[in-house]
Amino acid sequence: MTLVDRDFQGAAGDAGTKDLASVQDTAGAERPLIELRQVSKTFGTVKALQDLEVSIRPGELVTVVGPSGCGKSTLFNILAGLEEPDPGNILRLKGVSSAASDLLGKVSFMPQRDLLLPWRNVIDNAILALEIEGMPRAEARKLAMDMLPEFGLAGFEAQYPNQLSGGMRQRVALMRTFLFKRDLMLLDEPFGALDALTRTMMQRWLLDVWQKHKRTVLFITHDVDEAIFLGDRVLVMTARPGRIKLEQVVELPRPRKANIVTSLEFISLKKTLLEAIEEESMKSFQVAGH
Amino acid sequence: MTLVDRDFQGAAGDAGTKDLASVQDTAGAERPLIELRQVSKTFGTVKALQDLEVSIRPGELVTVVGPSGCGKSTLFNILAGLEEPDPGNILRLKGVSSAASDLLGKVSFMPQRDLLLPWRNVIDNAILALEIEGMPRAEARKLAMDMLPEFGLAGFEAQYPNQLSGGMRQRVALMRTFLFKRDLMLLDEPFGALDALTRTMMQRWLLDVWQKHKRTVLFITHDVDEAIFLGDRVLVMTARPGRIKLEQVVELPRPRKANIVTSLEFISLKKTLLEAIEEESMKSFQVAGH
Amino acid sequence: MSGTATLAANLPVVSTGRIGVVLRPVLWLLLALVVVEAVVVVFGIRTYYLPRPSVIASTIMATPGAYLAGLWRTFLETALGFVAGSMFGVVMAVVFHRWQTLRELFFPLFIVSQTIPVIAFGAVVVLWFGNTLFAKAVISFYISFLPVTVNTMLGFSAVDPRQVQLMRSFGASDAQILRRLYLPAALPQLFVALKLASSLALVGAIVGEWFGDTTGLGVLLLQAMYNENVAGIWATIVVSACLGMGLYGAVSYAERRIVFWGGEQ
């Protein structure tokens, strides 16, 4: 197993980003939107992240895979400004050095579970972030109403979360994240709780929406197919303490069709990634006596 | 989309079952262990199953995929004797016509979630079925203790479910199912709640255990990779009302290695199945306005 | 998923703060008592409004036997009523769970029964059961069984139907399913009710003693009240508080021991 060069700047430069939104963004094309260097995080005696280095350019969709407990959510919490990394780190947003807490309210974040508020209906859940920002409720609702059809939720605005299927709940949560318009979107296993078929549908739909809205996205998943299907780049993390083990540029053309998963390029990417992941998984997966 | 001939007897005859346990079972090799014909099930106004035809030979591992709500769990409930199908059905166990309720206690059944009892430790959860059968506790525990290492649970016998990881919980549930020794084992999405990496590990492990214990298994899953990787045959069900849409024999050699998923035969099987499933998924998956 | 990592995270940690958890409130309480003592003395508050904590203590110490005897008697009544009420409550929950018709016919009346102030018909209880410890226990019983029934039923209804199906697929009988599934599954909810029921049973015993008795905390309370013996009232409150907290603590302790897996499934 080889550790690739971790200079993403360079590596990303080679990536096939022909039809990416960021290309239109002439000024910031080469400057990373966000850059982490030497980021570690310790919880008591548990080292969750160690010397992590990540850098994401505007408009990219980067997927992250790694074994359970390797620190993916911790990374997201840092990027969302919810958790401060250990001292000695470098964290740059649009080239400006910042503390993690400065990021609070600056990235839009979708955690592992949908976390919809059961007492709010679809539309009011979607506008939660806008309301907290201080936007008048009526205005926020109007904005969200216009977005409903695109998220496959037209006609469902007055439903409450307990009346929705798992897939629909995820779409409401995604809509809430999209409505909170920020340069960087963090999606932590948004489809982890869905069954495989529903998940496939959601992936295709997400690609559509992403290409229309041109956001920079960091996307955590456990599913290698999903990571390849969606990503411009796939980052494989090591078992705890989490570092980047492998960075794989995905050169599959966009827009991607569903049947791309049986294409040869896809399969060969999958092979490479599976090998890297398998090694890490074995480290953390303990089958005693087996 | 073609509907295949539903004479499983014939179709199964061609299946590559070289190293299957059933071959050794000289008497029952050709007689199906269980056979369902014209099985329908209606809940009030909901038609869950319609004229379902399934037949499973001893020693086979048959996987079932189908969209959510197509009636897979209903099928299992009938086979477990928990639910009576609509009148007019034919249900034969080892060639003997039976009512569904006759099957109660005759098949070992693992429902969709692990359903471990939180107040029982690993060993006592595993022996639950034996205890209900009336086996003395000490004897049942002894039996289960011997099985622990094989299920990767050695040393964990005194742990309680809330102290176990998701993968371990599933293994305890599987062990409970294995200990309840019956001719037919029904596994309803046993790995559905696990993350993709853990799931891969569990699949490989299950194949090992299955080959050692030589049980007949019917296995529900949402994951096409899983269905192909595990099964001798894959049954694809239609959207509600559930019927068999496609029956695909999997001729991949056994024992199967993890990297088989990137083999060409695997990919081509996946292509065929995905097409069939996609059609059905689209029927039940509603993305309004999309 | 790493088994060992999850294990470490979930293993019951022997809390070093345990002693602190008990000690801290005790220290605060002592401090509060000192402050009250000082305030009463400095501002010259009349005993009638608030006796000095030291006066309350010396009131108890003047006749410790009387307070101990009252405590013991009330404890017996409470314990008897509480145990009987809890058992009856669970049995009724099983009956109501098993027979829907009975539930629909009589469960509303169970609720109604609790809206009747027991003090209004305590005399009838004395009429029927005489001036015995048993009569007070009956009153305790009466006001403590309903929460147990309600919560046990709640616990039953939270049982996953798939779990029941699983048991049935093993060929389990109704009795086996009740014993091995429903009853243990209802334990967390049951204990929530038991904690409430223990307090209620104590109220029942004290009120029960207002219907003619020679010993007991309720008697001490009445006597002190009608003789305007404020220090005596306080002394009895303190002893009742100890009994109430003791009962609650005992049930909580049993809960921690028995429902070790926690309420969440």
Next chain:
Amino acid sequence: MSASVSSDSLRQFSRGIAGALLVAAVWELCARGLDLPAYVLPSVSSILAGLASDAGSLLAAARFTAAESFTGYAIGCLAGMTAAVLVTMIPSARSVVVPLATAINSVPVVAYSPLVLLWFGIGMASKIVMVAIAVSFTIFLSTIAGLDRVDRKSVDLIRSFGADRFTVLWRLRLPTALPLVIAGMRVSTVRSVIVAIVTEMLGAYGGLGWVIYQAVLQVDFVKVWAAIIVASAISLAFFGAISFVERRYVFWR
């Protein structure tokens, strides 16, 4: 679906009534058949007759008791919730206040009643104080439990939207606590009426407890039972009202 729900609740309702009638009939039969005198157990019919003939005074007493319990209940709920919110906002106070409140809550309320009567007299004030004490600890503890139920992940999410502590409290913690708070409020309804009545029996200027006390001494057991029925009706109505509010506003569970 909705049709079957309403036919379900119709059956439940009619069965509930049937059960009540059954018990009333058995009671009536016992009272008449065994020729029980009123001072042992008055018949249902005589209680109903008593209810009708004393309607005026019972209604006045009911109003008195209802006023005491509602006022005490409202004060208790407000105090309990406010204290709970304050305690969650000041974490250092928690480790002292919560164990203390749990301890005090396990002390029987009736133990305080003599003191409260001595301090606040036998007017309404003492009943209101008793009810408020009884209610506030229950509400305090259930509110604390409710506020604690909030998922850390949800707090993180809403913080990532830039919410401050008060926004988290208002938009997340309080609504999350609502189901438990209302459940506590529902249980407290019956308790508040009973506490008011028990306190009245130890001394009052009016109210159902006072009527019962007087009626016992005047050997009027029909009146005692009539007052009990009125008390029960108030409790049930109060309980029903809060249950209705609960179903209405905690629709998501």
Next chain:
Amino acid sequence: QDLVNASLRLKWLTQAQFAGFYVALEKGYYKEEGINLTINPGGPNLLTENLVATGADTFGLSGGTDSVFAARDKGLPIVCIGVAHQVTPFVFVSHKDGAVQSVADFKGKTATTWFTGANHVLSAMLSKAGTSPSDVDIQPQQVSVTPFVDKQVDIVTATRYNELYVINERVGKDNLNLFVPEDSGVSFPRDTLIVSEQTATEKPELVTKFLRASVKGWKEAFANEAEAIDIIMKISPTLNRAQQEFMLKEVKTLMTAGKASTDGLFSIDKDAVGSANKLLAEYGVISKPVDLDAAFNASFIESIPAEERRL
């Protein structure tokens, strides 16, 4: 020796007000008469008449003539077999330095009293003084006498043996005016011994034996007060000894007043009882005057010679 089981239900908790019965029990006087007696204390929500009528208790020391009349009026089959307090045991109290110096001064003032009979005594006293009861603000009296001590009310009701002690302690014996019902010509004997009609007819000798033992107990209690108080204090150690000594002295006065001074303890003064009967009927507490001879049976107590009952 064959002992007959029987119980005595008191009107209140154990205190010196009932000392004689406890002394008799302690000294074995009931056993000497062949009775195995249990003494059951009362409580605020218990009606002794009810418990005796239903047979739950054999004997009762009930509230007084008022409660006996009310019970008879409601058809409870009880009979009074002796009256303990020969005169009204309560008095009305005002502050010496206050505006109320005579019963006539009650007009326009605030008085508190118990609405269990004492209120009618007050009304009768007012009527005899020419004041309409509606001109006095009469309120239910609470457990505590503090409102009177704090001068929030002008007149308070007190039993001579209990509340009066507390008022004396807190205000000072010399700072009080006492208004005695008998001075206004109103009498209301209380603390009545009762049995059920059934016991009265079926076991007259049991009743007589009980009375004999009780009388003996009371005489012993009055003769040896310290020992009587010891017995009470042993049962209820939290009581205030000084208060109990005061109580026993006052009770002695009440029990030996009027007819009892000549005929002995537990005498039934038909005149006093009759006036109370009229009073209650007048105020509508009972629907019509009760048949006195059926309600009060003096034959049991009178079967014990007066000299044996006199102190």
